Amino acid sequence: MLINSVEVIYFSPTGTTKRVLEGIVNGVGTKKVEFCDLLKSQENVDLKTEQPDLVIIGMATYRSRIPPEAAVELKKIKGDGTPVALVAVYGNNKFGDILLEMRDIATSTGFIPVAAAAFIGEHSFSTETMPIAAGRPDAEDIGKAKEFGEAIKNKMSTIDANIADCKLTVPGNYPYSEWHKLPVNPPETDENFCIKCEKCVSVCPVDAIKIDETVITNPELCIFCCACVKECPIAARKVTDTKLLEITERLYGNCSDRKEPEIFI
Ligand SMILES: Cc1cc2nc3c(=O)[nH]c(=O)nc-3n(C[C@H](O)[C@H](O)[C@H](O)COP(=O)(O)O)c2cc1C
Numbered sequence: 001m002l003i004n005s006v007e008v009i010y011f012s013p014t015g016t017t018k019r020v021l022e023g024i025v026n027g028v029g030t031k032k033v034e035f036c037d038l039l040k041s042q043e044n045v046d047l048k049t050e051q052p053d054l055v056i057i058g059m060a061t062y063r064s065r066i067p068p069e070a071a072v073e074l075k076k077i078k079g080d081g082t083p084v085a086l087v088a089v090y091g092n093n094k095f096g097d098i099l100l101e102m103r104d105i106a107t108s109t110g111f112i113p114v115a116a117a118a119f120i121g122e123h124s125f126s127t128e129t130m131p132i133a134a135g136r137p138d139a140e141d142i143g144k145a146k147e148f149g150e151a152i153k154n155k156m157s158t159i160d161a162n163i164a165d166c167k168l169t170v171p172g173n174y175p176y177s178e179w180h181k182l183p184v185n186p187p188e189t190d191e192n193f194c195i196k197c198e199k200c201v202s203v204c205p206v207d208a209i210k211i212d213e214t215v216i217t218n219p220e221l222c223i224f225c226c227a228c229v230k231e232c233p234i235a236a237r238k239v240t241d242t243k244l245l246e247i248t249e250r251l252y253g254n255c256s257d258r259k260e261p262e263i264f265i
Contacts, residue, residue: 027148115151
């Protein structure tokens with residue numbers, strides 16, 4: 001089967017997953033590519049209008065799982081027999097059960113999983129003083145992403161009529177590791193510096209931030225993705241919660257050994 005069109009569906013608040021996906025698409029080598037931000041898209045993703053030859057789903061890994069807000073949206077997409085490649089990006093700690101969960105959702109919604117991979121991205125909590133996988137994906141990772149894209153293209157060219165029989169094995173365990181929200185407070189804005197440019201409002205994937213006289217963050221909605229911290233143009237937005245800073249320090253201490261992308265095809 002030739003791949004003439006690709007739809008990329010992603011959850012990537014701080015952009016590392018999206019960069020990996022761009023590398024993969026480059027390897028697939030198709031000109032017709034659509035990118036769809038799962039949580040920012042105004043409409044439900046509908047593959048029926050113009051069914052692509054391949055869908056690539058990319059997810060930032062949260063607590064070894066798909067973040068629940070993204071899982072809810074993912075379950076709404078109907079696969080209609082479309083081949084799908086599944087990509088998890090994690091912050092050099094572990095990716096746990098996310099690929100298994102992604103494969104299970106994709107299969108239950110009618111996709112045919114043909115390939116999967118785990119890549120490494122700079123950790124959402126990484127800072128200048130406590131860097132965790134800083135700068136990743138780097139050039140080497142992007143090279144491997146391109147190779148993965150080429151491998152998907154090659155696999156697709158060999159599995160034509162029998163695509164429905166395709167069985168994909170990915171790592172992970174049942175029951176999936178238990179999900180619980182981090183018991184921490186959202187990042188805070190230093191009002192002395194804030195210029196009210198609303199960048200934090202626009203990058204927040206769950207609309208947790210509002211600007212009135214001050215910047216107000218809804219702690220019930222915040223998923224601690226830290227997009228607001230990383231994107232603030234004058235570094236007025238910071239993680240101040242002591243527990244979250246302790247977690248960051250632990251990760252900085254424990255996750256310094258470089259992990260490499262893993263491919264399952
Ligand atoms: C709430 C939360 C939980 C996370 N859990 C994990 C994890 O279990 N393992 C890991 O290696 N990285 C974890 N990360 C880091 C992200 O997976 C990593 O930074 C990823 O590159 C973010 O993708 P993005 O840039 O596309 O948003 C977590 C990040 C957040 C915000």
